[in-house]
Amino acid sequence: MTQETARRRRAPGRGLLARLFANPASAVSLAFLFSVAIVVVLGEPLAPRDPNHSSLYDILSAPGGEYPLGTDGAGRDVLSRLLVATRVSVLAALLALAVSLVLGVAGGMLAGYYGGWFDTVSTWLTSLVMSLPAIVVLLAARAVLGPSVWLSMAVFGVILSPVFFRLVYSLVSSVREELYVDAARVSGLGDARIMGRHILAVVRAPIIVQAAIVTSTAIAVQSGLEFLGLGDSSVPTWGGMLNEGFANIYRAPMLLLWPALTIALTSVALAMLANTLRDELEGGNRSAEGRGDGEGDKENGSREAAHAPIRHGAEQADAGRELLTVRGLRVGYRTPAGITEVVHGVDLSVGRGEVHGLVGESGSGKTQTAFAVMGLLSRGGRVLEGSVSFDGEDLVTGGESALARIRGRGIGYVPQEPMSNLDPSFTIGSQLVEPLRVCLGMDRRAARARALELLERVGIPDPERTFSSYPHQVSGGMAQRVLIAGAVSTEPALLIADEPTTALDVTVQAEVLDLLRDLRQDLDMGVLLVTHDFGVVADLCDRVSVMRSGHIVETGPTREIFHRARHPYTRSLLDSILDGGGARGPLAPTDRKGVTP
Amino acid sequence: MTDPLLDVRDVEVRYPGRGLRSSGFLALRGVSLDIREGETVGLVGESGSGKTTLGRAILGLAPVTSGGIGYRGREISGLSRRQRRALSDQIQVVFQDPYSSLNPSMTIEAILGEPLTARGRTGGEAGRRIAELLERVALPSDAGRRLPREFSGGQRQRIAIARALALEPRLIVCDEAVSALDLSNRARILRLLTEIQETTGVSYLFVSHDLAVVRHISHRVAVMYRGEIVESGDGDTVTSDPAxxxxxxxxxxxxxxxxxxxxxxxxxxxxxxxxxxxxxxx
Structure with missing residues (x-):
């Protein structure tokens, strides 16, 4: 168990310290903070003299000799005072941190995890604390409780606790919704264990980063208070020494230097550490969440590189009807290890009024192929080789200007996720009207009339209402119709649809497929349909290309592919289809009893 | 044995709405269903039909506001968290999304060991059980030391199934367990689930929007629409000649x-x- 726990602990934060030391900024900060820590621990025994012993013969003596850093206005040894002050100031700042951590993290975890009355009360209290001006509260606390640095820092810790509360609360409320927390509950884990193992792991990194920032704030505020002379003069602190130095600024300007330097360096070191920690901890988590789809496929890629696709029948249905022709398309992504090719030489063509299905499993490169045609590859991706010719114009050599001319007017695009492809802050109407005005140069009135007409065309029952709705006010199926309306609004010759029905219910999917079929017929539109669903292919496509690991393995008319597939991969896909297979049948014929409806 | 393993009677789930006047959202309107030992009951419906809510109500993750859920003759709706925990070796779950159902920062070993240690199994015993589980779902034995992100969707779903099997439950709620998977993985996972059922006699409540998947794996099928079961019966009839x-x-x-x-x-x-x-x- 302990071994297992240790391994688990090590796994996520593997080499964090090593990574921090590899970065010069954090290495210097860590080294400095480490020496501060040594002074905190050993400050008092290290101090050559009693920090409060004043020698009237040695008032304001210069650095050197008996007093390495000189003496202050009361004849006390500055070095000894600095060493002891470091201990007091840092520990007091850590006290503030500890108080705010305990209150904020515990409160945030409980409120975020359980919700209910504790959530209401603690959120209300947090808002109350946040609305109080910190300095006024600290001054009041000093007046009532006396000038102790510990007390004032404990109070400051309470004032700072909302920082942690808010942070932890928002993180916990989102983690609580994660399925793995539900799974842990079903696994029989207690709440304490779930919070300790699943939730703390997520909030740990942001808390560490915030802790560094809070500590440096506490040091600054504490020094400020002491500098104003509100501290206990019998206890040496950085702020107190600053105050002392300021009083003698004309006679011994060096006195200001030492406390100012330590305060500044400590704060800067903490801030730099917080920054690099944020990059290391949170940046690392982000890449950890990257979804590793299709990684297994990459290995197969090279093995199959030599295979030419199996072609059924003539490639082009009708001469003179060509619309999109892709030849030898290779797409790659820049990675730290060089360029990773994801599409290895794809040939593809779509004729006018033809629906061409591009089928494959996740990671097969089908979406990358579609994106490359439109020039919409995500950052770091580019067409390495090959040509994409649309209506006689080469989009690869034509560059951005050719693409800008073609997108919208020549090629429309229907994405997979309807909701994330509509801007939530604009009405549906304004999102439909804009391309009409920009691409077709319509005036406002004409564009509006056309948009309403389109909404009606895609089967939206109340176009006026949908026109003035925001995306969150319509259902997923409606949003997908809106996107289709937008894509066909400029009557493009080619529609590229990337899994247009995957996010929809089957009954809605059937309607959207009908809509695409009608539009294809009415507008003589070519469609490149990217999908993984053979049912959709059977419903809509004239021709099919099967993709795997960045290659097209087989291509031909839909019927040929379904009934006479020759490539083993196509056949294995078709064999995996469950439709039309036998039902499992009842459990035991003797025990047949219908479910009570 | 004719007594059902699980007996859902007139279950209603109402989620509280915002504000005092709101009557909330009625996700299930009196649903009844039973599952027998070793049986797979498919639950089909579209989004918002309440099929996932029914699964969550059985798992104790959704509030049952009226009606009851009996497990082996014992009422299990409205149990306290502590009493519910005691059921973890009886009822388990496999969720849809193999990405968010595994904690990204925990190794596979830690994920699989969690239900075991919660039940007080010791290190060596838990280790042996984990090795057994990995073998059961056909994952390499060195998988335990790796993190979820190193696995593909299909493999992650195997890990989720292994976690569900860890305590040898009698009922597993599979909530869209194969919907996020590619065609070929889908067929493999369904085969694995059937195999496990044949050897262990576990029952499944198989929640899915896909009629073909449900038909393939279920002995009986129930169809949900707007929080109600509109049709149920033996799998072949419901999925080929519905009424x-x-x-x-x-x-x-x-x-x-x-x-x-x-x-x-x-x-x-x-x-x-x-x-x-x-x-x-x-």
Whole structure:
């Protein structure tokens, strides 16, 4: 168990310290903070003299000799005072941190995890604390409780606790919704264990980063208070020494230097550490969440590189009807290890009024192929080789200007996720009207009339209402119709649809497929349909290309592919289809009893 | 043995709404269902039909506001968290999304060991059980030391299944367990689930939006629509010759992966919706 726990602990934060030391900024900060820590621990025994012993013969003596850093206005040894002050100031700042951590993290975890009355009360209290001006509260606390640095820092810790509360609360409320927390509950884990193992792991990194920032704030505020002379003069602190130095600024300007330097360096070191920690901890988590789809496929890629696709029948249905022709398309992504090719030489063509299905499993490169045609590859991706010719114009050599001319007017695009492809802050109407005005140069009135007409065309029952709705006010199926309306609004010759029905219910999917079929017929539109669903292919496509690991393995008319597939991969896909297979049948014929409806 | 393993009676789930006046959202309106030992009951429906809520109510993750859920004759709705924990070796779950159902910062070993240690199994014993589980779901034995991100969707779903099996439960709620998977992985995972059922006699409540998947794996099928079960019965009948108009519509809407059959199905669907449109005003 302990071994297992240790391994688990090590796994996520593997080499964090090593990574921090590899970065010069954090290495210097860590080294400095480490020496501060040594002074905190050993400050008092290290101090050559009693920090409060004043020698009237040695008032304001210069650095050197008996007093390495000189003496202050009361004849006390500055070095000894600095060493002891470091201990007091840092520990007091850590006290503030500890108080705010305990209150904020515990409160945030409980409120975020359980919700209910504790959530209401603690959120209300947090808002109350946040609305109080910190300095006024600290001054009041000093007046009532006396000038102790510990007390004032404990109070400051309470004032700072909302920082942690808010942070932890928002993180916990989102983690609580994660399925793995539900799974842990079903696994029989207690709440304490779930919070300790699943939730703390997520909030740990942001808390560490915030802790560094809070500590440096506490040091600054504490020094400020002491500098104003509100501290206990019998206890040496950085702020107190600053105050002392300021009083003698004309006679011994060096006195200001030492406390100012330590305060500044400590704060800067903490801030730099917080920054690099944020990059290391949170940046690392982000890449950890990257979804590793299709990684297994990459290995197969090279093995199959030599295979030419199996072609059924003539490639082009009708001469003179060509619309999109892709030849030898290779797409790659820049990675730290060089360029990773994801599409290895794809040939593809779509004729006018033809629906061409591009089928494959996740990671097969089908979406990358579609994106490359439109020039919409995500950052770091580019067409390495090959040509994409649309209506006689080469989009690869034509560059951005050719693409800008073609997108919208020549090629429309229907994405997979309807909701994330509509801007939530604009009405549906304004999102439909804009391309009409920009691409077709319509005036406002004409564009509006056309948009309403389109909404009606895609089967939206109340176009006026949908026109003035925001995306969150319509259902997923409606949003997908809106996107289709937008894509066909400029009557493009080619529609590229990337899994247009995957996010929809089957009954809605059937309607959207009908809509695409009608539009294809009415507008003589070519469609490149990217999908993984053979049912959709059977419903809509004239021709099919099967993709795997960045290659097209087989291509031909839909019927040929379904009934006479020759490539083993196509056949294995078709064999995996469950439709039309036998039902499992009842459990035991003797025990047949219908479910009570 | 004729007593059902799980007996859901008139369950209603109402989620509280915002504000005092709101009556909340009624996700389940009196649903009844039973599952016997070693049986798979498929639950089909579209989004918002309440099928996932029913699964969550059985798992104790959704509030049952009226009706009851009996497990081996014992009422299990409305249990306290502590009492519910004691059921973890009886009822388990496999969720849809193999990405968010595994904690990204925990190794596979830690994920699989969690239910075991919660039950007080010691290190060596838990280790042996983990090795057994990995073998059961056909993952390499060195998988334990790796993190979820190193696995593909299908492999992650195997890990989730292994976690569900860890305590040898009698019922597993599979909530869209294969919906996020590729075609070939889907078939493999369904085969694995069937195999496990044949060797261990575990029961499944198989929640899915996909009629073909449910037909393939279920002994009996129930169809949900707007928080109610509109049709239920033996799997073959419900999925090939449904009685309820909604089920019919659902069946005809699912495209068949055969161009000629699909063309026929499309015509049938058009005819059905024409008929319904004519009937509606009457």
């Amino acid at each position: 309820h108009p909604y089920t019919r519509r659902l069946l005809l809407a699912a495209p068949v992966p055969d161009p000629d059959l699909q063309a026929r199905r499309r015509r049938e669907r058009a005819a059905l919706s024409d008929r319904e449109n004519h009937e509606r005003p009457a």
